[in-house]
Amino acid sequence: DVKVTQSSRYLVKRTGEKVFLECVQDMDHENMFWYRQDPGLGLRLIYFSYDVKMKEKGDIPEGYSVSREKKERFSLILESASTNQTSMYLCASSSPTSGAIDTQYFGPGTRLTVL
Amino acid sequence: GEDVEQSLFLSVREGDSSVINCTYTDSSSTYLYWYKQEPGAGLQLLTYIFSNMDMKQDQRLTVLLNKKDKHLSLRIADTQTGDSAIYFCAETISGGYQKVTFGIGTKLQVIP
Numbered sequence: 001d002v003k004v005t006q007s008s009r010y011l012v013k014r015t016g017e018k019v020f021l022e023c024v025q026d027m028d029h030e031n032m033f034w035y036r037q038d039p040g041l042g043l044r045l046i047y048f049s050y051d052v053k054m055k056e057k058g059d060i061p062e063g064y065s066v067s068r069e070k071k072e073r074f075s076l077i078l079e080s081a082s083t084n085q086t087s088m089y090l091c092a093s094s095s096p097t098s099g100a101i102d103t104q105y106f107g108p109g110t111r112l113t114v115l
Numbered sequence: 116g117e118d119v120e121q122s123l124f125l126s127v128r129e130g131d132s133s134v135i136n137c138t139y140t141d142s143s144s145t146y147l148y149w150y151k152q153e154p155g156a157g158l159q160l161l162t163y164i165f166s167n168m169d170m171k172q173d174q175r176l177t178v179l180l181n182k183k184d185k186h187l188s189l190r191i192a193d194t195q196t197g198d199s200a201i202y203f204c205a206e207t208i209s210g211g212y213q214k215v216t217f218g219i220g221t222k223l224q225v226i227p
Contacts, residue, residue: 004157035217040123042203042219043158090157103148104215106157 003027004107006091012113019078021110023091030095032074033104034058034066037088049074050096081114088112119218121204126224133191135221137204140185144206147180149189152201152220161202162189191223199225 007022023032031050035043035058045058047066055066063085067075074093078085088111092104118140127133139147144166150158164171164178164187171178177190191198204218 040219043217045214048214092157103160103163104158106159108155108157 004091004093004105006089006107006110008110009108010111010113012115013078013081014115015082017078017081017114019081019112019114021076021078021089021091021112023074023076023093023107024072025074025091025093025105026072027093027095027105028071029093029105030071031093032068033092033094034064034074034076035090035092036060037090037109043090046076081112083114086112086114119204119206119216121202121218121221123219124222124224126226127194128226129194129196131194133189133194133198133223133225135189135191135202135204135223137187137189137218138185139187139204139206139216141206141208141216142182142185143208146207147178147187148203148205148207148215149176149178150203150205150217152203154200158203194223194225196225196227199223 004025013019033048034046037043044060046064049055049068052071065077088109090109091107094104121137148163149161151161152158164180175192179188201220201222203220205215
């Protein structure tokens with residue numbers, strides 16, 4: 001059973017703080033993703049990584065950075081948190097298989113509030 | 116570019132059928148998916164359809180794909196209160212890295 005875990009379910013931070021969100025998957029997946037989910041906007045891709053030390057910008061990378069030092073771990077960093085980064089953050093992983101579906105497995109999410 | 120659209124909300128009575136609709140713009144989609152998100156949880160893959168198929172049935176779920184109109188629907192027969200969730204339509208574009216594009220999600224409310 002694929003498991004994607006996120007370090008916190010709920011997090012409250014102050015404006016200007018540096019915030020780390022951690023995600024770990026146990027299925028040796030190559031691909032990992034960070035999304036944010038906001039009402040009426042659905043899921044928006046922030047960053048993804050298809051290999052260790054590799055990263056690609058998604059649709060809304062501004063204000064975020066990521067780190068992938070180990071295959072199983074993908075971190076999302078908010079260098080200086082702002083109130084408009086209050087959101088639900090979802091991590092996902094997948095393994096590319098030629099000719100097959102690309103199922104993404106999601107973690108439970110971290111609800112971040114920036115005051 | 117890719118765009119996936121869905122309505123925001125659907126309300127049905129327990130025992131009725133639910134139909135959740137989705138339109139997409141990219142004709143080079145290879146797979147189309149339905150994900151389910153229960154309250155307080157992440158998304159889980161519910162079902163998927165390959166772009167060369169018209170229909171797929173899996174127990175109470177029926178997926179219909181109209182490639183000409185770029186329209187995808189999910190029908191849930193005999194809807195139960197446990198089906199209350201947000202349903203996301205998603206697509207994968209072929210070629211290179213397989214990025215998945217999600218719709219905004221349709222919140223299904225099942226009234227007992």
